[in-house]
Amino acid sequence: MLEQIFRDEWSRVLASLVGFFGDFDLAEEAAQEAFVIAAERWAAHGPPENPGAWLVVTGRNRGIDRLRRERLLAHKTRLLDRPVPAEVTIDEAAIPDERLELIFMCCHPALATEAQVVLTLRALGGLSTAEIARAFLVSEDTMKRRLSRARNKIRAAVIPFAVPPDRILPARLQTVLAVLYLIFNQGYGDGRVDLATEAIRLGSTLTGFMPDEPDALALLALMLLHDSRRAARVRDGQIVPLNEQDRSLWNTIQIEEGRALLDRATSLGARGTYAVQAAIAALQTEPQIDWPAVAALYDRLRELTRAPVVELNRAVAVAEVDGPNAALAIVDALDLDDYRYLHSTRAELLRRLGDSAAAREAYRKALDLATTDAERRFLQRRLTEL
The missing domain is CATH 1.10.1740 (Rna Polymerase Sigma Factor; Chain: A)
Structure with missing residues (x-):
């Protein structure tokens, strides 16, 4: 308690x-x-x-x-x-504004982008230095030094604790959104419900503060659509893949709210990464997932980000459209050897192809990199099944 x-x-x-x-x-x-x-x-x-x-x-x-x-x-x-x-x-009504002020202070342009992110994760997310270091794939000592430099910069630059004037809000907004999404992902991926809930709450406050910002609306839609599946993601202490989840446990209110926010964001011109990811998440809540449409949206997201993690996620959709061989070719071309989801995705593809020996090896690599008990139990079950 x-x-x-x-x-x-x-x-x-x-x-x-x-x-x-x-x-x-x-x-x-x-x-x-x-x-x-x-x-x-x-x-x-x-x-x-x-x-x-x-x-x-x-x-x-x-x-x-x-x-x-x-x-x-x-x-x-x-x-x-x-x-x-x-x-x-x-005053509960005033609290979110204080936290938004703290986010905007942490995301001041005088700080390097990475410093903005790690400082906000520490301040708003309440993450330990070790947790932040793990998220950035660096040592804890390295992250301590980065946090110290960021705090010293705030002091030296006399960065104010305040939401900036309207004229400079848009320039600061993208970093704030990126940080909120990182906090959400850290909570959602590691089972920290409090972090995911906090990110959604702050995102809702932000859209109330800036109701016509399409990217803010799209991000809130994305977080709600993902969070709607939270109750079904873990069963008997194990991660449950999307295709095995009990949909009756999904939060239909969040799904409806997320779709409505996505519609509004799109009507206001949202075309960026949050809108595309929210569109993917919305398709995944449909009774029958349109995998070709999902794959097409990942093609668009790849164009926007050029990120290997996006390419890994695209491979999952490609597997549903063109089969596991086509997806495995994508996965094997990625330089993400320290990323646990690369190995778990590769293992799933190899399992579907009937290559049990290679699948076991990939599952073991993923198990070595797993960070939560739910992930470990799922991977161990897959190994046992093989």
């Missing part, structure tokens, strides 16, 4: 503290201390009625104590004059 509260509250507590202190490092340290104190106290007495408010107040107190102890620069001492209420009532 405590772990779930921490996951639910991390982003809003950090956003509130960054807004209060105007210092990312201080806010993160204060938030971490507040969570440590909460773990000690709540384990014995249970959480308070409003855990988020308690964590914000405790974080503010710890941060102010730190300022006093360390006697920071004079321009920060003005924070000591701010009243610290004994109890904070968190």
